[in-house]
Amino acid sequence: MHPDGRGTYWRGAIGLWAVLLVIWAAVNGSLAPVVMVAGLAVTGAIALPLCRTATPWTDLRLGPRAILGFLRYTAIFLREMVRANLGVMRVVYAPRIDIRPGIVPTRVELTAPMARFVLANTVSLTPGSLVLELKDESLSVHLLDRTTTDVDINTAAVSGAFQPALARTFG
Amino acid sequence: MTELAGSLFILLGSVFLFSAGLGLLRMPDAFTRIQAGTKATTLGATLIMVGLAIHHPGWTFKLLLIVYFVFVGNPVSSHALARSGHKTGTPMWRGRGRPETRD
Structure with missing residues (x-):
């Protein structure tokens, strides 16, 4: 778990997940459901473990x-x-x-x-x-x-x- | 008309890339060369990608991605070069007629 707690972990993980998903969509040049479901799985598999240690992605503010x-x-x-x-x-x-x-x-x-x-x-x-x-x-x-x-x-x-x-x- | 606009962007981009190359030749020391190479190539590559996007609208997202990676990779690599140059004491040009020193 992230040293600063569960909330911080999820904020960072979801931020990185979203960024990677946008890159996935751009590379595929498509928003078709099949592509996006595969993308969610692949980018999630990258983002969730990566954010277990401290990560700069937790600095992202959305507002x-x-x-x-x-x-x-x-x-x-x-x-x-x-x-x-x-x-x-x-x-x-x-x-x-x-x-x-x-x-x-x-x-x-x-x-x-x-x-x-x-x-x-x-x-x-x-x-x-x-x-x-x-x-x-x-x-x-x-x-x-x-x-x-x-x-x-x-x-x-x-x-x-x-x-x-x-x-x-x-x- | 769109073909012409796209080609103009590519031409403008290559002018900037040419200036970066000339900068590498004409600048007096390592740090000023890095400066010329960092800035002009970033805008030059961006303009060429814009021109390509006008030619091939279907490529827009992939080209945007390339621009993004250039924007991140270019300053990071020049920072790595400049920092290691500074740490190993590469002589720095101080202006015409002044001695080169290690700072």
């Missing part, structure tokens, strides 16, 4: 607040990703590569493992930043253009927009 938080996160993420690509292209096609790379520490307030995982991945895909290490409350980031070593300014620039939205989506 209007969480869904709104996730939509907000998605919108910010897509905008930042386009900006990231245009930024990289500007550097790559410049006649002289004129950047000042550097490594800076930033702060992370999220504690849920899933939220931290998503945040680290997000930061790597947004303009000019690449995650080197995430440990406790500190996120080391490699910046293409380091203008300051101030922790507060860099935290706001790198992950300030995402942290509140992710805190609402994952516990």
Whole structure:
């Protein structure tokens, strides 16, 4: 049983089960009853034993607040990703590569493992930043253009927009 | 008309993929190369999948799944490369005319 009790176990198991079932349906490209019954059995057989030990899937929240938080996160993420690509292209096609790379520490307030995982991945895909290490409350980031070593300014620039939205989506 | 729209998406995606390749050649050190390779390939692959979905609407769900795996796998692998590079003391470029250092 999950170390945090039966309720936590089932929340995580059903969350993972649902995610795997969606993947199953997508791979089969069909919602036919036969396919879905087979899918329920196969994905259940994967999800139920896997969630017996502690799992990040228990962090999933399902509710209007969480869904709104996730939509907000998605919108910010897509905008930042386009900006990231245009930024990289500007550097790559410049006649002289004129950047000042550097490594800076930033702060992370999220504690849920899933939220931290998503945040680290997000930061790597947004303009000019690449995650080197995430440990406790500190996120080391490699910046293409380091203008300051101030922790507060860099935290706001790198992950300030995402942290509140992710805190609402994952516990 | 839909064929043209799909092909335009694929063309745009390949422009981003080309920029990522050029970035790998032109960037000065390991970390900046990883940066170029991570961002531009993610958007490039996504745009190509969108273009393919316009060409073959029946593939949409499978293509979405590929996009999802690219979105998760790409940053995770570049994080693993960057972290091990940092831990083993790979020299870092600091800007034109400044000495490379291990940070």
